Amino acid sequence: MMRHYLALSAIVVLSCCFNALGQAGSDEASVRETVNHYLHGLKFNDVESLKKAFHPDAKLIFVKRDGQLGTLSQEQWYKGFASSAGQEEKGDLQIASVDITGGAASVKVVEVYDKTKYTDYLSLLKFDGRWQIVNKIYVVERR
Template identity: 30%
Template sequence: MKTILLIALLSCQWWGSKAQNKNKMESLKANTAAISEILETRYFKGIYEGDIALLSTVYHPGTLLFGDVKGQPYAKNLEQYLDGVKNRQSPKASGKPFKGEIQDIRVVNSIAVAEVKVTMYDFVYQEFLSFHQIDGKWLLVNKMIADIADHAVIER
């Protein structure tokens, strides 16, 4: 009798852990898909069209942006960045090639990092975008960029 109860208990725990793992995997896939959707339909599109209203929906108001552009330090707050986007000719209006591509998305609980490459004007930006899920919405909270147009990228 004890053996039967022990087997039943272990079976329930095994099935329960399988269900938890399945739920975690489904949640991970859903979160990765949500971030991918944000990048494709709002981030890349907003940059390409110079649409600051659309871009504003992607960012947390306190977002900071850092990196280097043509070897020069780059540091802006969100307001400065959006003002720059607003006052430049958009890649769409310039007629020059534009490409945004997602290279990787890593999600851990309510945080995530997306690695993307954006080619526009004479720049090729390697970007690391930090996201945080706040009130059920994924928001970009930090942006790191490096212009790699004239440099080889070190692969992992």
């Protein structure tokens, strides 16, 4: 009787662990899918791909050349893509790291171009069943 109880307990514990691992893997795949929309939008100047990745109220925050804090709304940022829509940018864009806790995620993205390197830190939240970027902070390094 005791062996059956222990075996049943082990099965319950293992199934909970595998379920949690499966959910974590599913969340990571979904986070990466969202960030890949973002990367595609950057690479091809595609505002529609960017809109798939970002929540409409998301902000972009950065330090301006004069050392002051700068912010952009999505609409302000999208206007910068209008003149080069559909054109492919020459550069290497990669997801450097993904960290997920529950319904929150942080993703580091590195974009290397001829004369600049951008490092983005994206904050994502899961709501209404999907992951969206709600905040982006970034730095630019001249090369």
